[in-house]
Amino acid sequence: MIELENVTKVYRMGKVEVNALRGLTLSVATGEMIAIVGASGSGKSTLLNVIGLLDRPTSGRYLFNEIDVSQLNDNQLAEMRNKELGFVFQDFNLLPRATALANVELPLIYSRNAGNRRERAAEALRWVGLEQRAKHKPTELSGGEQQRVAIARALVNNPSVILADEPTGELDTHSSSEIMSIFRKLHQEGITIILITHEVDIAAQAQRTIHLQDGRIIDR
Amino acid sequence: MRFRDSIITAIKSLVANKLRSSLTMLGIVIGIAAVIGLMSIGRGVEASITSTFEELGTNAIYVIPHTPGASGFAGAGVTPTLSVSDADALKDSTYLRSIVGVAPVSTNYGEVTSGNENVVTAINGTTHEYMEAMNYSLASGQFLSERNVSHRDNVVVLGDKVATDLFDSDDPLGQRVKIKGRRFTVIGVLEAKGGAMMGISQDEMALVPITTYHSRLFTQRVATGEEAVSSIIVQVASAEMIDDTVYDIEDILRDRHRLAFDDEDDFVVLSQEQILETLQQITGTLTLFLGAIAGISLLVGGIGIMNIMLVSVTERTREIGVRKAMGAKRRDILRQFLFEAAMISLVGSGIGIIGGWAMARIFSGMNLGGGAITAVVSADIVILAISVATLIGILSGIYPALRAARLNPIDALHYG
Numbered sequence: 001m002i003e004l005e006n007v008t009k010v011y012r013m014g015k016v017e018v019n020a021l022r023g024l025t026l027s028v029a030t031g032e033m034i035a036i037v038g039a040s041g042s043g044k045s046t047l048l049n050v051i052g053l054l055d056r057p058t059s060g061r062y063l064f065n066e067i068d069v070s071q072l073n074d075n076q077l078a079e080m081r082n083k084e085l086g087f088v089f090q091d092f093n094l095l096p097r098a099t100a101l102a103n104v105e106l107p108l109i110y111s112r113n114a115g116n117r118r119e120r121a122a123e124a125l126r127w128v129g130l131e132q133r134a135k136h137k138p139t140e141l142s143g144g145e146q147q148r149v150a151i152a153r154a155l156v157n158n159p160s161v162i163l164a165d166e167p168t169g170e171l172d173t174h175s176s177s178e179i180m181s182i183f184r185k186l187h188q189e190g191i192t193i194i195l196i197t198h199e200v201d202i203a204a205q206a207q208r209t210i211h212l213q214d215g216r217i218i219d220r
Numbered sequence: 221m222r223f224r225d226s227i228i229t230a231i232k233s234l235v236a237n238k239l240r241s242s243l244t245m246l247g248i249v250i251g252i253a254a255v256i257g258l259m260s261i262g263r264g265v266e267a268s269i270t271s272t273f274e275e276l277g278t279n280a281i282y283v284i285p286h287t288p289g290a291s292g293f294a295g296a297g298v299t300p301t302l303s304v305s306d307a308d309a310l311k312d313s314t315y316l317r318s319i320v321g322v323a324p325v326s327t328n329y330g331e332v333t334s335g336n337e338n339v340v341t342a343i344n345g346t347t348h349e350y351m352e353a354m355n356y357s358l359a360s361g362q363f364l365s366e367r368n369v370s371h372r373d374n375v376v377v378l379g380d381k382v383a384t385d386l387f388d389s390d391d392p393l394g395q396r397v398k399i400k401g402r403r404f405t406v407i408g409v410l411e412a413k414g415g416a417m418m419g420i421s422q423d424e425m426a427l428v429p430i431t432t433y434h435s436r437l438f439t440q441r442v443a444t445g446e447e448a449v450s451s452i453i454v455q456v457a458s459a460e461m462i463d464d465t466v467y468d469i470e471d472i473l474r475d476r477h478r479l480a481f482d483d484e485d486d487f488v489v490l491s492q493e494q495i496l497e498t499l500q501q502i503t504g505t506l507t508l509f510l511g512a513i514a515g516i517s518l519l520v521g522g523i524g525i526m527n528i529m530l531v532s533v534t535e536r537t538r539e540i541g542v543r544k545a546m547g548a549k550r551r552d553i554l555r556q557f558l559f560e561a562a563m564i565s566l567v568g569s570g571i572g573i574i575g576g577w578a579m580a581r582i583f584s585g586m587n588l589g590g591g592a593i594t595a596v597v598s599a600d601i602v603i604l605a606i607s608v609a610t611l612i613g614i615l616s617g618i619y620p621a622l623r624a625a626r627l628n629p630i631d632a633l634h635y636g
Contacts, residue, residue, distance in 0.1 A: 097233075107546040
């Protein structure tokens with residue numbers, strides 16, 4: 001599913017070069033649920049951005065579904081994000097003025113396969129148990145509910161991979177375990193899940209944990 | 221992303237910021253209303269001048285004095301160069317068969333008194349040919365006759381306004397009026413014309429025989445000692461002959477004034493058409509000028525849109541990042557912001573058209589300098605205004621939209 005080979009990423013921050021990833025090799029099989037852990041600054045988010053096709057590696061090879069993504073242009077990457085990937089962020093990133101339903105619908109308006117948008121968005125909301133909250137705006141929802149809307153948005157276009165960056169970072173324990181059970185349920189449906197976390201008990205729920213330090217994978 | 225979705229997205233975000241959107245729109249509304257309103261008023265003035273002139277016969281030629289070296293038409297300080305005998309010469313000249321009437325006119329301002337009523341008006345000394353040349357008709361009585369002129373009779377024909385001002389609803393015929401202390405008998409009243417020529421009503425005048433005018437009212441002479449006239453109106457048999465007749469008149473008068481071949485004319489010969497053209501040029505320039513001033517406010521409106529769009533892009537950096545992560549392409553983001561700008565200017569110009577039309581309606585019928593103007597909102601002005609507004613909307617939207625489209629999704633997601 002996902003094959004990273006000796007991937008590096010160098011950022012330029014003004015005059016300083018930052019080596020965020022230093023030769024990283026990783027492979028994730030279809031249907032796997034993995035956790036990426038590491039201290040802040042270890043390159044977790046950069047890795048997730050590269051895997052999520054939001055950023056291109058400086059060197060190395062990245063095969064997504066056996067496609068070399070370095071050959072794709074920006075529009076093709078956007079299409080691929082839309083079709084194959086779902087994103088869940090730490091601070092939810094919902095559009096504040098849109099209802100829960102409209103937020104879930106968002107990926108579909110950029111999709112080629114855009115029939116029955118309303119129904120599909122409503123179906124995704126039902127799947128995360130928020131069908132009665134469809135008309136509510138994000139400010140009228142609790143943190144846990146907002147994150148469930150975000151998950152519904154991530155899965156509405158039937159992606160093969162869902163990427164989550166600290167999805168429980170801003171939630172209380174109860175909401176956290178609710179969110180994690182949704183992720184486990186998605187995993188059971190056969191969706192590949194990659195999540196970043198620094199909480200040990202969250203990482204423990206994944207099949208495999210990858211430890212990052214200074215842009216490299218280390219063994220524990 | 222489908223076209224319809226782009227429009228819906230744009231409308232939603234405009235509605236979400238109602239106050240800001242409407243204030244931004246206000247700039248365009250005012251700009252468009254000003255362009256349409258002011259240009260319509262300009263057109264109205266143009267139309268009223270044209271129609272006033274068309275009421276005077278179109279086959280008239282005017283000869284007026286001109287001071288060599290001075291620019292423009294005759295003004296107040298022009299030395300008199302045309303005399304009564306110039307007018308006679310044109311009438312008598314055997315080869316100018318195109319001329320059917322010649323009316324010399326001497327003009328001055330003076331008081332006309334009847335009992336306790338008095339009016340200050342133009343007093344014209346002229347001949348029986350004046351009425352036809354100037355396309356007047358009589359409301360009552362009769363016009364000056366050849367006999368009145370040759371006998372230097374103390375008779376006067378009053379313009380409609382002067383007659384009403386002096387006699388109200390009484391019959392003025394046969395009444396006595398006083399001009400410069402002399403008694404005149406009213407023999408006729410002219411039909412009202414209504415229009416005004418450059419602010420001077422055509423119904424405010426008193427006509428007396430030119431001989432009487434010179435001997436009893438105002439005496440002004442040209443250098444040779446002959447009696448001066450303010451203008452000579454020549455009536456031509458048909459419109460096609462006008463151009464040739466203008467040349468012939470120039471020849472005759474140059475000869476009579478003994479001008480050497482490289483001397484400048486000391487008179488100007490103007491056909492009705494030329495005067496009309498010149499006036500239309502002036503009013504056309506006025507209309508354009510008004511439009512240009514209004515155009516500046518439209519430009520300011522456009523800058524307002526650009527300003528707000530830039531703020532909006534910065535404010536919604538995160539939203540742009542989310543949309544890009546969800547698969548929005550550059551062109552989707554570009555279109556979204558461009559449509560927002562276009563929508564503001566489109567709705568703004570819609571309201572502006574109504575505003576401009578209302579402005580034109582208010583000014584219509586207002587009496588500006590003599591005659592009432594009729595402001596005309598014509599399709600070409602509206603089309604011009606809308607195209608300029610759309611252009612401004614797109615131009616002011618394109619830069620902010622490009623900025624939004626070029627945002628790096630990662631930076632956008634972590635913004636703020």
